[in-house]
Amino acid sequence: MPSPIRAGAWASPAGELEGHPVVGPDEDAFTLAVAALEALPTVAASPGVSVRTVGEFEPGVEDDLAAALGLPPSAVRPPVPRVSFGAALSEAAGQEAPSLLVAIDERAIGGAGSAPAGALALGFGGPDGARLRSHRTVPGDPSVMGMGGGSGSPSSSSGVVRLDHGPAVEPGGPPSVGLSGLRAALTGSVGPSVTLVDLAPEGLWIGELDLRPSASWSPASPAGAIFRWESPSAFAGRPARRPPTVSEGAYVPRATYRAERASRWRFAAERCPRCGARTFPKRGACSTCGNAEGLTDELLPRTGLAVEATTVVHRGAQPSEFDRQVEVSGEYEVLLARAAEGVRVTLQVADVPPGAISIGDRIDARLRRLIPMEGEWRYALKAVPSRDGAVPA
Amino acid sequence: MTRRRAALIGAGHTKFGVLPDGPRALLRQAVDGAVASVDRGVERSAIGEAFLGTLGFAGWQLGNASAVLAEEARLPGVPVTRVENACASAGFALRSGVQAIESGARDVVLVVGLEKMNDAPSTRRRYWLGVSGDTEWERMAGLTFAGVYGLMASAYLTEHHADPDALAEVAVKNHENALANPNAHLRKRITREEAKASPLVADPLRLFDCCPVSDGAAALLLAGEEVAKRFTDTPVLIEGTGAGSDALALQDRASLTKLAATRRAADEAFRRSGTERRSVDLLEVHDCFTIAELLALEDLGFAPAGEAAALELSGATRIGGALPVNPDGGLKAKGHPIGATGASQAYEAFRQLRGEAGSRQVKGARRALTHNVGGSGASATVTLFAAV
Numbered sequence: 001m002p003s004p005i006r007a008g009a010w011a012s013p014a015g016e017l018e019g020h021p022v023v024g025p026d027e028d029a030f031t032l033a034v035a036a037l038e039a040l041p042t043v044a045a046s047p048g049v050s051v052r053t054v055g056e057f058e059p060g061v062e063d064d065l066a067a068a069l070g071l072p073p074s075a076v077r078p079p080v081p082r083v084s085f086g087a088a089l090s091e092a093a094g095q096e097a098p099s100l101l102v103a104i105d106e107r108a109i110g111g112a113g114s115a116p117a118g119a120l121a122l123g124f125g126g127p128d129g130a131r132l133r134s135h136r137t138v139p140g141d142p143s144v145m146g147m148g149g150g151s152g153s154p155s156s157s158s159g160v161v162r163l164d165h166g167p168a169v170e171p172g173g174p175p176s177v178g179l180s181g182l183r184a185a186l187t188g189s190v191g192p193s194v195t196l197v198d199l200a201p202e203g204l205w206i207g208e209l210d211l212r213p214s215a216s217w218s219p220a221s222p223a224g225a226i227f228r229w230e231s232p233s234a235f236a237g238r239p240a241r242r243p244p245t246v247s248e249g250a251y252v253p254r255a256t257y258r259a260e261r262a263s264r265w266r267f268a269a270e271r272c273p274r275c276g277a278r279t280f281p282k283r284g285a286c287s288t289c290g291n292a293e294g295l296t297d298e299l300l301p302r303t304g305l306a307v308e309a310t311t312v313v314h315r316g317a318q319p320s321e322f323d324r325q326v327e328v329s330g331e332y333e334v335l336l337a338r339a340a341e342g343v344r345v346t347l348q349v350a351d352v353p354p355g356a357i358s359i360g361d362r363i364d365a366r367l368r369r370l371i372p373m374e375g376e377w378r379y380a381l382k383a384v385p386s387r388d389g390a391v392p393a
Numbered sequence: 394m395t396r397r398r399a400a401l402i403g404a405g406h407t408k409f410g411v412l413p414d415g416p417r418a419l420l421r422q423a424v425d426g427a428v429a430s431v432d433r434g435v436e437r438s439a440i441g442e443a444f445l446g447t448l449g450f451a452g453w454q455l456g457n458a459s460a461v462l463a464e465e466a467r468l469p470g471v472p473v474t475r476v477e478n479a480c481a482s483a484g485f486a487l488r489s490g491v492q493a494i495e496s497g498a499r500d501v502v503l504v505v506g507l508e509k510m511n512d513a514p515s516t517r518r519r520y521w522l523g524v525s526g527d528t529e530w531e532r533m534a535g536l537t538f539a540g541v542y543g544l545m546a547s548a549y550l551t552e553h554h555a556d557p558d559a560l561a562e563v564a565v566k567n568h569e570n571a572l573a574n575p576n577a578h579l580r581k582r583i584t585r586e587e588a589k590a591s592p593l594v595a596d597p598l599r600l601f602d603c604c605p606v607s608d609g610a611a612a613l614l615l616a617g618e619e620v621a622k623r624f625t626d627t628p629v630l631i632e633g634t635g636a637g638s639d640a641l642a643l644q645d646r647a648s649l650t651k652l653a654a655t656r657r658a659a660d661e662a663f664r665r666s667g668t669e670r671r672s673v674d675l676l677e678v679h680d681c682f683t684i685a686e687l688l689a690l691e692d693l694g695f696a697p698a699g700e701a702a703a704l705e706l707s708g709a710t711r712i713g714g715a716l717p718v719n720p721d722g723g724l725k726a727k728g729h730p731i732g733a734t735g736a737s738q739a740y741e742a743f744r745q746l747r748g749e750a751g752s753r754q755v756k757g758a759r760r761a762l763t764h765n766v767g768g769s770g771a772s773a774t775v776t777l778f779a780a781v
Contacts, residue, residue: 311543344644
């Protein structure tokens, strides 16, 4: 059993992590980034918002991030190779419209290191966003300055946070971005304003970041969120980052899967103006009356869904494409939950031991990694115990 | 009722189990058996058309399998149509055969069900075992049919506060019945305690709640009612068939504990045959998992909602009980070669209604019902048979 990680919005008034125990063999750069960004709903919902990434993302992640967040594809910028955290942060903070920065630290993925890993998101602009008061870059080679390397331990004395850098995830790749230093700032141990020092390839980047610029700031609309691995052992036995190109199992064509991302990742349904019924997943026509005109998109709730049926799929009863998951993590639970009047969803359970969820319980749906198919990872919403308790769906 | 009716004049059945024979040999054995069973004989040239029910498990001859049946049945030039409705393939092939005769298009029709499942490695078998479920959503959550029926069982037991011992009892009964069926895959008596102690597969379903993975084939010869007497003095009349469909995925169905496709199929079969449920002497129902037998009894109209469990525990469904269910051992113990099952059920009806079922004979059986389900309930067909 992998160790739990804790994840949640960092910015509660007391400065603690609002912890939520999860196990993470089905988490990766993409799911962590989505979780971090979803913790900043106010900024993410701002008109004209743009999103930037730092870290080891797969090519094309911008399209998937946009789909997962319900943003137009152009809102998420393609990853910039070898971009430093400081440079990306300056760029994000310099936008006129609200913007989001999401950084991923994947050093522990694939068993490459012992440092914690996770994703962090910062929101800029609007009344609640963080503000970069000033920044400058001191030219020079960090390795010559004697400050490079992968100690993994941040210095956070006197409000100065050094962003630790680790070894490359892949041989010859860029150094990874360390987030534990910034996390120390965000969790409040060094106060709402922080000096960040980043050992960027172009030199020493120094920035003054104000994390709570507004008097109207509230925990409901935090400027930053962090998702961190509690222990790298959660990654033990993980498959390689790149999935096999040949998949053994039932086939959902890539184009079909991608066209359904809004339903798979955000519970997008269609509401029929003629009969009022909902159709999930979206199919372009009402499944009750057949009407195909004037259907409106509706996001089904993703929290507090009531469980109507459960089963634990034991070793050998899984579809063959789940063999690897069973090998690594053992048996798993699958349930049916009611998402809305007339709409049920089928979800695999994550984070808790199989059998932990029963009929009548409430669950939340979180985006997680599922299985490799046709040379890429497939993702889906999975069920975790509801944090909202008994909320009517 | 003035419509022409169809009758069974012969039926053949291979052994079910892990067999050395390949698909062609199984087809040949089943068809030869059916031809040999016709009391006064039948020339193959009399067969005007054939229907083949098969999934093509593990990828066997996914296209144009019909031609293989024409070859192995020695029916050169005869039109053959392959029917695929997952586990209900042969049930729907039978329905097509019945319709060909009822319509007057043909006088003699061959219907065959086939599946060869044990010649693929286990990974490939598990790949194929769920292919008739909803691939895009159910399977992507990690479910095969054991998991889907596990969900239905959990909902059923909770909704009706049903005694879970009823699941084990279905397994015990069907294993007991299979002891008297020389064609059955699992011929081993089990106890309720053994069933309840068997390993979990998809809880609450355990290993002994699941049908085995079987090879096998069954063949049926149908003739128009008025020509049937040329071939035998004791044809078995097909009084009516019914069929229905439902959403592919469980999440899209109105109920988790009722199969709408079965209900529609049963209602149609009874309506077309003009018979009533109380006149049925035995049922052959689709018990791919023990929970499916409970659901079938309710959906077919032989037990009120939630009461099938008590009916099973009362012993009424055993041979010699008031309503024998699956006297041949059912899918559970006789075995379930996916595409063969619907034809195998009709074979049992043929034997029972002619009094040829040996030590598993239901005494005085005059009317039988067969019930064949595709997937977890996306399709279903019901057929009513009567002794003449």
